[in-house]
Amino acid sequence: MPSLLHEGLIALVREQPGLAANLLTQLFNVELPDFAEAKLSEATLNDLVPTEYSADAVVVFTQPTANPRPVFGVVVEAQLRPDDRKRFTWPVYVTTARSRHRCPFLLLVVSPDPATATWSAAPIEIGGGMIQRPYVVGPAGIPKITDRERASREPQLAMLSLLAHGGGDDVDAAVAITLGLVPAIEQFPEDQRRLYSRLIAAALSHAARKELEMSPQTVWLFNESQRTLFAEGKAEGKAEGKAEGKAEGKAEGKAEGVAIGLVKGEAGAVLKILAGRGIALSDLQRAQIRECTDRDVLDRWIDHALVVSSVEELFA
Numbered sequence: 206m207p208s209l210l211h212e213g214l215i216a217l218v219r220e221q222p223g224l225a226a227n228l229l230t231q232l233f234n235v236e237l238p239d240f241a242e243a244k245l246s247e248a249t250l251n252d253l254v255p256t257e258y259s260a261d262a263v264v265v266f267t268q269p270t271a272n273p274r275p276v277f278g279v280v281v282e283a284q285l286r287p288d289d290r291k292r293f294t295w296p297v298y299v300t301t302a303r304s305r306h307r308c309p310f311l312l313l314v315v316s317p318d319p320a321t322a323t324w325s326a327a328p329i330e331i332g333g334g335m336i337q338r339p340y341v342v343g344p345a346g347i348p349k350i351t352d353r354e355r356a357s358r359e360p361q362l363a364m365l366s367l368l369a370h371g372g373g374d375d376v377d378a379a380v381a382i383t384l385g386l387v388p389a390i391e392q393f394p395e396d397q398r399r400l401y402s403r404l405i406a407a408a409l410s411h412a413a414r415k416e417l418e419m420s421p422q423t424v425w426l427f428n429e430s431q432r433t434l435f436a437e438g439k440a441e442g443k444a445e446g447k448a449e450g451k452a453e454g455k456a457e458g459k460a461e462g463v464a465i466g467l468v469k470g471e472a473g474a475v476l477k478i479l480a481g482r483g484i485a486l487s488d489l490q491r492a493q494i495r496e497c498t499d500r501d502v503l504d505r506w507i508d509h510a511l512v513v514s515s516v517e518e519l520f521a
Contacts, residue, residue, distance in 0.1 A: 209483060213404040214283035214315055214368065215261045217361040219245060220397070222264045224361045225279045225313055232346050235311075238276045241269035246278070246306065260298045265306055278302055278310040285316065287324040296329060296337050312339045317368045317408075319344055344369040351381035353388055360389040364401060371408040379413035387423055402426045407483035411514040469495075471503040478510040479519075490516045 218224055222243040229235040246263040262281040267273035280298045284291070295312055303310040316322040322343025329337040347369040350356055356363035363386045371379040383405060390401040405426060409417065417423045472495050479486060486494075497503055506519060513519045 209403060209407055209480070210317070210368070211261075211283050211285055213400065214317075214365070215281070216400060217364055218262045218264065218281050221361045222262075224359075224365075225262075225264045225281055226266065227359065227362060228313065228315075228342055229279070229311075229340065232342060233340055235340070237266065239269055240266035240276055241273060242267050246302070260302070263298075263302055265308075275306040275308040278306055278308055280310060280312050282312065282314045283316070284314050284321055284325050285318060286321055291325075292329050295339065296331050299337065312337065314339045314341045315365070316341065316343050344373075349378050349382060351378070351385045353385045356385040357389045360386065360393075363389065364404065367405060368408045371405070371413060372410045374410075376410065376413045376416065379409055380416055383409065383413070383417055384420070384422060387426060390426075414514075471500065471507060472497060475503065475506045475510050475519075478507065479516065482510070484514070484516060486516050490520075493520075 222245050226237055226240075226243055230237060243264055243266050246265045248260045248263050260280045261283050264279045264281060265275045266277045266279075268276045280295075280302055282291070282295065282298075299310045299312050314322075314325040316325055322341050322345070325339055326341040326343075329339070331337060342365075347366055349370050350359070350363045350366040363382065367379070367382045367386060370382060373379070386401075386405070390398055393401065406414065417426075475494050476486070476491065494506070497506075509519050
């Protein structure tokens with residue numbers, strides 16, 4: 206299942222396809238042809254092969270003429286960890302998109318992890334002397350955007366800046382980036398505001414989050430993030446618990462099945478909230494939560510899952 210961070214990175218490009226052009230020109234000095242519009246294209250790239258290949262996002266730039274046609278394109282991939290399979294699928298994405306739109310294409314990889322960014326930047330030898338060189342945006346290349354006016358003009362780039370630098374040791378930078386970004390996202394529609402608030406809460410280090418939670422400028426952000434996580438976690442947990450409880454109720458009696466369903470629903474809510482906040486769990490920790498049958502403990506875990514910084518802290 207795609208993670209919140211992965212989906213959040215791609216949402217930035219889907220909301221503002223021109224972000225791909227900004228990254229290429231500002232970070233890599235790539236000279237793009239004159240274009241009138243940057244727009245998303247179909248991301249399923251299976252024109253030439255029987256297996257379906259889906260890129261994270263495909264952005265096409267069209268020429269500024271009366272009858273616009275594609276003049277350049279970018280396949281955008283969010284990469285959170287090394288995956289050797291991408292060495293084979295990335296060239297497919299680029300060449301298939303190039304064939305479909307009949308214009309030059311390149312690959313732009315965005316990774317908030319330094320080691321993964323280094324891995325992604327390695328040239329891909331295709332054969333016959335052909336080599337694909339990905340353009341990789343890692344933490345070192347992403348500016349720390351603390352200026353509110355720039356964050357207002359380029360909120361997606363400012364959000365990318367926070368994802369790259371919010372979880373590091375530079376707490377002052379994380380706080381400054383967040384304070385610069387918050388006024389911009391306050392003006393967003395509710396669904397976008399919910400997504401950004403969750404991304405910010407998940408991206409910040411524990412120290413930066415604690416400092417920002419005390420600021421009157423950002424208290425709404427964490428409240429909204431928690432409300433969203435709580436509502437989604439409870440809804441998903443209840444749905445899961447209802448299905449499992451119904452099945453077990455047939456075997457163990459309706460009343461007992463309903464009780465089992467409620468317990469499983471609350472356990473599912475705890476797991477959903479932790480996942481939404483980007484807190485990693487081991488298989489053993491996940492099993493410990495799923496197998497808990499004490500509703501008082503589960504209720505306490507649900508409340509604490511919104512604020513703890515680790516599973517160990519939750520269990521303590």
